[in-house]
Amino acid sequence: MQLLITNRLSENENLWLRSLRTDIKSKEEIDRICNAYEKHRHAKKYKAAMDAIMRGNWEKMKEAKEMCDALRELFAEEIEEVERRKEKEKEEEKQRLLSLISAMSADGKTEQIPMLSQDKDFLQAMLEKYEPYK
Numbered sequence: 001m002q003l004l005i006t007n008r009l010s011e012n013e014n015l016w017l018r019s020l021r022t023d024i025k026s027k028e029e030i031d032r033i034c035n036a037y038e039k040h041r042h043a044k045k046y047k048a049a050m051d052a053i054m055r056g057n058w059e060k061m062k063e064a065k066e067m068c069d070a071l072r073e074l075f076a077e078e079i080e081e082v083e084r085r086k087e088k089e090k091e092e093e094k095q096r097l098l099s100l101i102s103a104m105s106a107d108g109k110t111e112q113i114p115m116l117s118q119d120k121d122f123l124q125a126m127l128e129k130y131e132p133y134k
Contacts, residue, residue, distance in 0.1 A: 016049050022056040030057075030064040038074055096131070103130040 006018050011032075019033050033053060040046035054061050101113055104126065116123045 016046075019053050020049065020056070024053070024057040024060050027064050030061065034074060041074055096127070100126060100130050 004017065006014075006021060009018050011018060015032065015036055019029070024030060024033075033050070037046055037050045041050075097116070100116070104110065104113055107130075112122075112126075116126065
């Protein structure tokens, strides 16, 4: 069995091992981690390590978030991708509802269209009826 005493490891040579803990306290240490991660942010192993570090030190990371421009820059691509995906999903849902309204109108069900926004079960039933293969 081997035992690693991480606080005795060299900071420069073992940054990632030293950082895998739940008691990171200083903004400087968080900045060092962020700067090191920036160089490797597309590597899965570094993403996994950074994720573990962030989860283990969430409160401190939230505090540092206000001060750490590097952290925002590091995750800017990921945040933009999530925003693009959400926008695409919203647009698809909008088109889906417009198609449903059009189909209901063509079927002479215009008086029931307002119920789509009032009753989720009714909306789901109409979606299933008018888009049975989706």
